[in-house]
Amino acid sequence: MRALVVEDEAKMAALIRRGLVEEGYAADVARTGDDALWMARATPYDVIVLDLMLPGRDGVEVCRDLRDGGVWAPILMLTARDGVEDRVAGLDSGADDYLTKPFSFAELLARLRALTRRGAAERPAVLEVGSLRLDPSTRQAWRGETEIELSTKEFSLLETFMRRSGQVLSRVDLLEHAWDYGYENRSNVVDVYVRYLREKVDRPFGRNSIETVRGAGYRLRRDGGD
Numbered sequence: 001m002r003a004l005v006v007e008d009e010a011k012m013a014a015l016i017r018r019g020l021v022e023e024g025y026a027a028d029v030a031r032t033g034d035d036a037l038w039m040a041r042a043t044p045y046d047v048i049v050l051d052l053m054l055p056g057r058d059g060v061e062v063c064r065d066l067r068d069g070g071v072w073a074p075i076l077m078l079t080a081r082d083g084v085e086d087r088v089a090g091l092d093s094g095a096d097d098y099l100t101k102p103f104s105f106a107e108l109l110a111r112l113r114a115l116t117r118r119g120a121a122e123r124p125a126v127l128e129v130g131s132l133r134l135d136p137s138t139r140q141a142w143r144g145e146t147e148i149e150l151s152t153k154e155f156s157l158l159e160t161f162m163r164r165s166g167q168v169l170s171r172v173d174l175l176e177h178a179w180d181y182g183y184e185n186r187s188n189v190v191d192v193y194v195r196y197l198r199e200k201v202d203r204p205f206g207r208n209s210i211e212t213v214r215g216a217g218y219r220l221r222r223d224g225g226d
């Protein structure tokens, strides 16, 4: 396992690095966000420990840059104990987990083990399918530069489609992901909401991204209808 530690304070960085090396990790230290970015692009790290408090761009911005730059290594963010907003911003920027300072090294290691089990699959914070974009953290959706107003249910349905673009989803699949057990018990509820969604994400833009697959269900085209 190879880890990258992003921390500007030399003492803290050395402490974390030494602990990781004792645990059998190969560990490198980056002192700035820029260093972290080029190192993580050049080396396929298994996990990144990213301090939120960095000079210049902070950990949230660095995290976003890493994800935008195609770096999908699991990221554990280190934050201040009372920084609820920081932790939320960190997770929404693409971090996988956080640990508040001061932390116990045993917990740091346990969290890194949990993260490395997940691997480096792509898991963008903002979903993109063609010109469709959806940000689950702000609950906003766009077609190109135009923001689309969606109801809670429409948003949930679009998110379900976007997380599985190109796949045929049955009405049952869509019900299971976008509705809870309290859904209006109408057999055609999915068809009704797909129609609403098309009226908002496709028709005004002259697109046809949500296809009906006869006898099977619906599919969001991988190109988003572009």
Ligand code: CA
Binding pocket: 007, 008, 009, 051, 052, 053, 054
């Ligand atoms: Ca720091």
